[in-house]
Amino acid sequence: xxxxxxxxxxxxxxxxxxxxxxxxxxxxxxxxxxxxxxxxxxxxxxxxxxxxxxxxxxxxxxxxxxxxxxxxxxxxxxxxxxxxxxxxxxxxxxxxxxxxxxxxxxxxxxxxxxxxxxxxxxxxxxxxxxxxxxxxxxxxxxxxxxxxxxxxxxxxxxxxxxxxxxxxxxxxxxxxxxxxxxxxxxxxxxxxxxxxxxxxxxxxxxxxxxxxxxxxxxxxxxxxxxxxxxxxxxxxxxxxxxxxxxxxxxxxxxxxxxxxxxxxxxxxxxxxxxxxxxxxxxxxxxxxxxxxxxxxxxxxxxxxxxxxxxxxxxxxxxxxxxxxxxxxxxxxxxxxxxxxxxxxxxxxxxxxxxxxxxxxxxxxxxxxxxxxxxxxxxxxxxxxxxxxxxxxxx
Ligand code: HEC
Ligand code: HEC
Numbered sequence: 001x002x003x004x005x006x007x008x009x010x011x012x013x014x015x016x017x018x019x020x021x022x023x024x025x026x027x028x029x030x031x032x033x034x035x036x037x038x039x040x041x042x043x044x045x046x047x048x049x050x051x052x053x054x055x056x057x058x059x060x061x062x063x064x065x066x067x068x069x070x071x072x073x074x075x076x077x078x079x080x081x082x083x084x085x086x087x088x089x090x091x092x093x094x095x096x097x098x099x100x101x102x103x104x105x106x107x108x109x110x111x112x113x114x115x116x117x118x119x120x121x122x123x124x125x126x127x128x129x130x131x132x133x134x135x136x137x138x139x140x141x142x143x144x145x146x147x148x149x150x151x152x153x154x155x156x157x158x159x160x161x162x163x164x165x166x167x168x169x170x171x172x173x174x175x176x177x178x179x180x181x182x183x184x185x186x187x188x189x190x191x192x193x194x195x196x197x198x199x200x201x202x203x204x205x206x207x208x209x210x211x212x213x214x215x216x217x218x219x220x221x222x223x224x225x226x227x228x229x230x231x232x233x234x235x236x237x238x239x240x241x242x243x244x245x246x247x248x249x250x251x252x253x254x255x256x257x258x259x260x261x262x263x264x265x266x267x268x269x270x271x272x273x274x275x276x277x278x279x280x281x282x283x284x285x286x287x288x289x290x291x292x293x294x295x296x297x298x299x300x301x302x303x304x305x306x307x308x309x310x311x312x313x314x315x316x317x318x319x320x321x322x323x324x325x326x327x328x329x330x331x332x333x334x335x336x337x338x339x340x341x342x343x344x345x346x347x348x349x350x351x352x353x354x355x356x357x358x359x360x361x362x363x364x365x366x367x368x369x370x371x372x373x374x375x376x377x378x379x380x381x382x383x384x385x386x387x388x389x390x391x392x393x394x
Contacts, residue, residue: 025186027160028175032183034153035176041130041147043072043137049129049180052082055189058299058391059085066260066310070135077262078134079271080115081310084303086190086388087296088113090241091248093120094277101237101247109250109274115292115308116274117250123174123181141173148176193243194389195298201243209385216382219375226322226371226379227358231294245297245386250274251355252290254325256332257345258311270347271309289350301384302391309345315383319376322359323369 025033035041036049052068053059060082061068067078092098094112111117119125129135130144138144148157149166158165161175184190199207209217219226220234229235233247250273263269275282275289282289292308306312312321321332329340343351356362359370371379 023186023188026182027156028179029182029186031153031157031160031176032179032181033187034151035148035180036183038151040151041136041138041144042070043139044070044074046074047136049126052129052135053085056391058302058388059190060299060303061305064304064313066258066305068135070137071133072137076134076137079261079263080308081305083115083295084299085184086192087244087246087298088122089185089191090237090239090244092238094118094274098248100249101241102233102235105247105249109288109291110248112293115295116277117293118277121181122184123177126177126180127173142169144176145169145172148172189390192388192390195387196385196392198243200385210381212378212381213385214382215375216378216380219371219379220382224358224370225375228297228322228379230357232297246294249294250288250291251294252292252346252350252353253360254290254343254346254351254354255307255309255321256311258309260311261309264309270345272346272350273308275350286350287353290346290353297383298386299388299391301380301387315380316376319371319379319383323371323376325360326363327365327367327369329365 036053039046039048039051041048047070052061052070054062056062066081068082069075069077091113092111094110094117096109097107098110099107100110109117113119113122113125114128119128127141130138131140138147145166148154151157154166157172157175161172165172165175196207196209196213199205200209201207220228223230231247231249231251232245234243234245236242237244237247252273257264259265263271272289273292274280275285275287275291277285277288280288300306301315303315304313306315306318312318324331329342333341333344335341343354346354354360363369
């Protein structure tokens with residue numbers, strides 16, 4: 001057993017993590033905060049950023065819907081599951097050949113916000129939901145500025161961005177996007193680093209992992225078992241970041257098609273991730289089809305819809321899917337005329353893009369999976385230690 005004294009000494013010398021200090025928000029971030037919760041900034045008058053990115057749910061939805069409903073009449077379903085907005089602050093802009101933070105893996109597609117990296121910054125990203133027809137559904141940037149002009153923070157907006165700011169809608173809209181970005185970058189609620197794992201990894205009091213959690217961490221880090229760290233990288237990364245549980249890369253892992261997404265009723269429709277980016281015309285960019293961003297696993301245990309299409313509703317199922325996608329495919333994909341429709345959400349011609357790292361290494365149907373039942377349970381226990389303190393159920 002470690003004594004408290006040793007723990008204190010170790011804490012003093014441990015590698016520094018971003019320490020949660022409550023610094024006041026800048027004036028711009030303060031405006032961004034008000035905007036983040038302002039439902040009047042939507043076509044319906046009922047949706048704010050927080051409606052889909054609820055701080056009480058790690059800035060992800062409070063419900064378990066695969067996709068959320070938005071639009072000017074709150075009747076238009078989205079096409080992708082809503083990610084958490086926590087721990088986005090180190091995400092670099094998208095590149096086809098981004099250096100891997102682990103310093104060993106070869107460069108590849110990485111970075112960017114949204115699950116296909118199409119927004120280089122959080123400011124650029126904020127523009128998407130404000131104008132998207134299935135999200136906040138404002139008619140135009142002018143429409144958004146008109147709403148800000150009559151908001152409770154209009155005067156504050158003028159004081160910070162200039163008395164004449166509302167005479168130039170284009171500038172006013174850009175400042176609004178900057179404000180939303182500043183709020184997400186500055187406010188500690190987006191990156192508290194307050195999980196049990198953070199206490200453990202910086203030798204803080206209360207950071208002792210249980211035997212099951214320790215075993216789960218070993219499964220996570222074992223290249224022949226979970227191998228999770230290979231993509232959900234937890235080492236030191238870019239710009240001094242550490243323990244983000246993602247390396248910002250993209251991979252095709254072949255999750256099952258989700259029939260609950262209305263867009264999927266059209267059999268010709270596929271969401272193919274980064275090969276749908278405007279800078280990736282096909283067929284030249286066919287090598288990217290099916291790839292989505294590796295999300296952080298921080299707070300993953302608080303989620304109730306998983307993967308880009310929200311097809312799974314429990315973390316247990318996700319872990320089991322990784323473990324038995326290849327050994328028991330009939331469990332995950334529909335069977336038609338006796339044939340399992342494996343990888344049914346990616347057209348056949350792109351299936352060579354599927355990642356081949358363990359445990360998704362294409363092992364034979366009926367063969368032994370990478371993890372035992374006990375190891376899956378332990379892995380889940382470990383993933384539970386990644387939940388920030390404000391979200392831990394008392
Ligand atoms: C109707 C639900 C909805 C609303 C409202 C909404 N978002 Fe999102 N948000 C999403 C979805 C869905 C995605 C994933 C989009 C994708 O991958 O294409 C997303 C992604 C993001 C991301 C990228 C996260 C990542 O992992 O890369 C950020 C940042 C973000 N939203 C910020 C905001 C801000 C700021 C607002 C308010 C201006 C907002 N969102 C309003 C649904 C919503
Ligand atoms: C080859 C890289 C790779 C490996 C190895 C890997 N993942 Fe992932 N993970 C991804 C990618 C890419 C996604 C997003 C895929 C998608 O949405 O289609 C993802 C998504 C997830 C999600 C969904 C999170 C969310 O916010 O919806 C969970 C949970 C997850 N992975 C857990 C694990 C665990 C546990 C392991 C180890 C057993 C693991 N991953 C191994 C790349 C990987």
